[in-house]
Amino acid sequence: MALLQISEPGQTTAPHQHKLAVGIDLGTTNSLVASVRSGEAQTLADINGDHILPSVVRYAEQGIEVGQAAIEHAVIDPSNTIVSIKRLMGRAATDLKSLRQSSPYEFSISESVVPKIKTRAGDVSAVEVSSEILKSLKTRAIETLGDELVGAVITVPAYFDDAQRQATKDAARLAELNVLRLLNEPTAAAVAYGLDTGQEGVIAIYDLGGGTFDVSILRLKQGVFEVLATGGDSALGGDDFDHAIADWMLQQSGCKKIPTPSLVRLLMREARSAKEQLASVTEVNVKVELDDFAWQGELTRSQMQALIEPLIKKTIMACRRSLRDADVAVEDVLEVVMVGGSTRTLAVREMVGEFFRREPLVSIDPDKVVAIGAALQADVLAGNKPDDEMLLLDVIPLSLGIETMGGLAEKIIYRNTPIPVAKAQDFTTYKDGQTAMAVHVVQGERELVDDCRSLARFDLRGFPPHVAGAARIRVTYQVDADGLLTVSACEENSGVEASVDVKPSYGLTDSEIETMLRDSMDHAEDDMHSRMLREQQVEADRVVEALDAALQVDGDELLSEDEKANIAQARNQLIEAKAGDDSEIIKAAIKQVEDACADYVARRMNSNIRNAMQGHSVEEYAGNEQE
Amino acid sequence: MAITLTEPAAERIKSFLENRGKGIGLRLGVKTMGCSGMGYVIEFVDEINADDEVFEDKDIKVIVDKKSLVYLDGTEVDFAREGLNEGFKFNNPKEKDSCGCGESFTV
Numbered sequence A: 001m002a003l004l005q006i007s008e009p010g011q012t013t014a015p016h017q018h019k020l021a022v023g024i025d026l027g028t029t030n031s032l033v034a035s036v037r038s039g040e041a042q043t044l045a046d047i048n049g050d051h052i053l054p055s056v057v058r059y060a061e062q063g064i065e066v067g068q069a070a071i072e073h074a075v076i077d078p079s080n081t082i083v084s085i086k087r088l089m090g091r092a093a094t095d096l097k098s099l100r101q102s103s104p105y106e107f108s109i110s111e112s113v114v115p116k117i118k119t120r121a122g123d124v125s126a127v128e129v130s131s132e133i134l135k136s137l138k139t140r141a142i143e144t145l146g147d148e149l150v151g152a153v154i155t156v157p158a159y160f161d162d163a164q165r166q167a168t169k170d171a172a173r174l175a176e177l178n179v180l181r182l183l184n185e186p187t188a189a190a191v192a193y194g195l196d197t198g199q200e201g202v203i204a205i206y207d208l209g210g211g212t213f214d215v216s217i218l219r220l221k222q223g224v225f226e227v228l229a230t231g232g233d234s235a236l237g238g239d240d241f242d243h244a245i246a247d248w249m250l251q252q253s254g255c256k257k258i259p260t261p262s263l264v265r266l267l268m269r270e271a272r273s274a275k276e277q278l279a280s281v282t283e284v285n286v287k288v289e290l291d292d293f294a295w296q297g298e299l300t301r302s303q304m305q306a307l308i309e310p311l312i313k314k315t316i317m318a319c320r321r322s323l324r325d326a327d328v329a330v331e332d333v334l335e336v337v338m339v340g341g342s343t344r345t346l347a348v349r350e351m352v353g354e355f356f357r358r359e360p361l362v363s364i365d366p367d368k369v370v371a372i373g374a375a376l377q378a379d380v381l382a383g384n385k386p387d388d389e390m391l392l393l394d395v396i397p398l399s400l401g402i403e404t405m406g407g408l409a410e411k412i413i414y415r416n417t418p419i420p421v422a423k424a425q426d427f428t429t430y431k432d433g434q435t436a437m438a439v440h441v442v443q444g445e446r447e448l449v450d451d452c453r454s455l456a457r458f459d460l461r462g463f464p465p466h467v468a469g470a471a472r473i474r475v476t477y478q479v480d481a482d483g484l485l486t487v488s489a490c491e492e493n494s495g496v497e498a499s500v501d502v503k504p505s506y507g508l509t510d511s512e513i514e515t516m517l518r519d520s521m522d523h524a525e526d527d528m529h530s531r532m533l534r535e536q537q538v539e540a541d542r543v544v545e546a547l548d549a550a551l552q553v554d555g556d557e558l559l560s561e562d563e564k565a566n567i568a569q570a571r572n573q574l575i576e577a578k579a580g581d582d583s584e585i586i587k588a589a590i591k592q593v594e595d596a597c598a599d600y601v602a603r604r605m606n607s608n609i610r611n612a613m614q615g616h617s618v619e620e621y622a623g624n625e626q627e
Numbered sequence B: 001m002a003i004t005l006t007e008p009a010a011e012r013i014k015s016f017l018e019n020r021g022k023g024i025g026l027r028l029g030v031k032t033m034g035c036s037g038m039g040y041v042i043e044f045v046d047e048i049n050a051d052d053e054v055f056e057d058k059d060i061k062v063i064v065d066k067k068s069l070v071y072l073d074g075t076e077v078d079f080a081r082e083g084l085n086e087g088f089k090f091n092n093p094k095e096k097d098s099c100g101c102g103e104s105f106t107v
Helices: A066-073 A094-101 A125-146 A162-174 A185-192 A238-253 A263-279 A301-326 A345-357 A369-381 A510-514 A522-558 A563-581 A582-597 A598-613 A618-626 B007-020 B066-072
Strands: A019-027 A030-037 A040-043 A057-060 A061-064 A116-119 A122-125 A151-156 A179-184 A203-209 A212-223 A223-234 A283-290 A292-302 A333-339 A399-406 A409-412 A422-425 A436-443 A454-460 A474-481 A485-491 A498-500 B025-032 B037-046 B051-058 B058-063 B076-082 B084-089 B104-106
Touching: A019 A040, A019 A125, A019 A185, A019 A369, A030 A125, A030 A369, A030 A510, A040 A116, A040 B007, A057 A125, A061 A066, A061 A125, A116 A369, A125 A162, A125 A212, A125 B084, A151 A162, A151 A185, A151 A369, A151 B104, A162 A179, A162 A212, A162 A522, A179 A185, A179 A369, A185 A203, A185 A212, A185 A223, A185 A369, A203 A301, A212 A301, A223 A301, A238 A263, A238 A292, A238 A301, A263 A283, A301 A345, A333 A345, A333 A369, A399 A422, A399 A474, A399 A498, A409 A422, A409 A474, A436 A474, A436 A485, A436 A522, A454 A498, A454 B007, A522 A563, A522 A598, A522 B066, A563 A582, A563 A598, A563 B037, A582 A598, A598 A618, B007 B025, B007 B037, B007 B076, B025 B066
Parallel strands: A019 A151, A151 A179, A203 A333, B025 B058
Antiparallel strands: A019 A030, A030 A040, A057 A061, A116 A122, A203 A212, A212 A223, A283 A292, A399 A409, A399 A436, A422 A474, A436 A454, A474 A485, A485 A498, B025 B037, B037 B104, B051 B058, B076 B084
């Protein structure tokens, strides 16, 4: 017969209706899955008793390998073995330069917005690789819990922007996992320690994982976690400790050649093992041999501390910045929670303890603490608790803004605003007769749009033309509890609306998910062309309308028949070009109309000034100014 | 009239109760639901109702309402492991038939 779990009073479900939910910590280096069974949150082990699934995917000849099996082949098959894929989640191809140096695999050369890695199974995106990790965890959970899952809470670094969160959701959809919620990792850690039932006050979460560093300042108030500030570095972690140690080994060996990918892997593995050993012993003997490379030497704990100290200092600086963002003093911090395997390194614990002037909390396994918190939250969201015991507030990690004239980013929702949230701001047109407005949604703290992350673009079209500045366009930004964004725009005089489901530029539509992302490059290009075309079409409309309006007023008065014929010809050519689908031709036709009208525009200007001043003396204007 | 627990079941129940931090004992019961007529209830207990019977086995209080007891008398609760899955099992002498998965039963 079936095996049963103990439910909370009154929460027993009908057979086959178990509300099984899991928490998943989808990490850069390691991933875990946890679930609440008989009231206890536990991470789930695989058939070998291992709880941790290394976040490594290998596209092998006989199929896809995930975890330990993949790691074992990393040294011999580096270009088909993908590690630290989380660093590429939601990243654009243009973001890759800084990441590429340290990546042993080849990126596919394409114009795609989503970077692809070349493997023997074809080009794969970060979303696809992550979904393989999720699939593996899902299978483990179903085998362990004995039934289908209603859903999962997946944790993400507090620093993840919308594109990265969306990519995580897409990966879950590919793995056919229902996402109950995306939860910030630090918030999950606080829940795991049960700090929600503890003393009210400020809590700092120091999370140093394999590839990311997050610090979050939370405040517990009336049983509610409020995230006061988040900070960190999405490209700093224990991997970098390994890099520093591996670099040192290479230096010590005196090897002048550029190391092969296989050697880099081996050095990293040895560096990591040395680092882990130095948590319990004060010195280790390291031996690295591969092909014609051979080195043997000793590494002491204090030597290693000297190597990694600059990296730890960077994390401490981020802690200081976050405290300042949160407007709290070091003395106000009640507890410091340590998360992530890299906090086992003694030097990290010491320096963090020194900075916060208190002993950090380390009693729950720092590798499992986030998954356990996520499982507790998943249990609540799946409806296994009599009442919603935990109401978690999260904040927006990076400001959300809109592009305004001149390529400037105007912030609409500021960073650290608690979510869910909705904010509206009014905009107007800048040209007479304007009937459309392009809305460009960006995320980031920089002033120029080019320096921010582009999340989405859409057009509000077809509102009636007004003189510049008369249209009232209200743009509303809405962020749901998962931190995902919807933007809508409405021209208030006419009621014309464009309510678009904003998908981040690096996210995917439902149909693309089904066709496995492979054609996203084509879509991206089509989208770009159609956007350019539509922009030019809007511009053409504006030009024709402005011209017709002007001709009606004073065309006969200011223009000769020849001139009129000339302008009419240019106008007809523009209308013809606009009906086509080549944005460059439309652009050229617009230029032609503008050239044909240059004299006319100048004459209109002069005549307008004359009309305005008719019957008035210059002194009158001067007098008005003085009043 | 009696309900009993096997040693492994008692141990697990004790540890789950400790972990939960509150609770008097374990409620067993039946509910009319499921594909074969009835399903088992297994829950933590925070309060005892007027029509409850309380048994004690291996230091664990087992609470059963009078209506359910008719179906459960003589049952032994065990804790078992099947592959990766683990959980509680009802060895009920009154159970005549159960659905393929064994989650619901008839008497």
